[in-house]
Amino acid sequence: MITIRPARAEDAEALPQIEQSAGLAFRAIPELAWLADGDNISAERHRTLIAGGACWVAADEEGRPVGFLSAGVEGDALHIWELDVRLDRQGQGIGRALLEQAVADARLRGLVAVTLTTFRAVAWNAPFYRKFGFRILEGAEIDGRLTGLLGDEAEHGMPSDQRCAMRLDLR
DSSP states (O other), X not given: OOEEEEOOGGGTTTHHHHHHXXXXXXXXXXXXXXXXXXXXXXXXXXXXHHHTTOEEEEEOTTSOEEEEEEEEEETTEEEEEEEEEOGGGTTSSHHHHHHHHHHHHHHHTTOSEEEEEEESSOTTSHHXXXXXXXXXXXXXXXXXXXXXXXXXXXXXXXXXXGEEEEEEEOO
């Protein structure tokens, strides 16, 4: 039994380990395997995002986080910074439940969109989000904020030809 609930400050310490576990899935993609050993969002950054009130955890029967979605309100959009589910808990609908919670919250806030950046062709990235109605933004559709995020990712070694910005319009 999994419960989706707002993340609490005390959850922050567990979230980097969940991200690390989820990242192990990249080992199945030779050109992206290096991501399995990459840096994770720090517990301190998680605490900051949690304080912003747009982060959720998927907790197991004992209340321990097994997945999370960290987001923040950026202008008129909810921007998803990270969505991860522990590797041994993937494929159980936990990521879907976290995403549904975030979208519902964005609607309640009266926001016009949910945005994110991700890999175009990795099955649990853009193809996953497309199932929820997200679309890949191209050319002039990519606003300055998302262009800046994609640029920052490229500076940190992400292959820019494989990355994309996505948007779910809520209106």
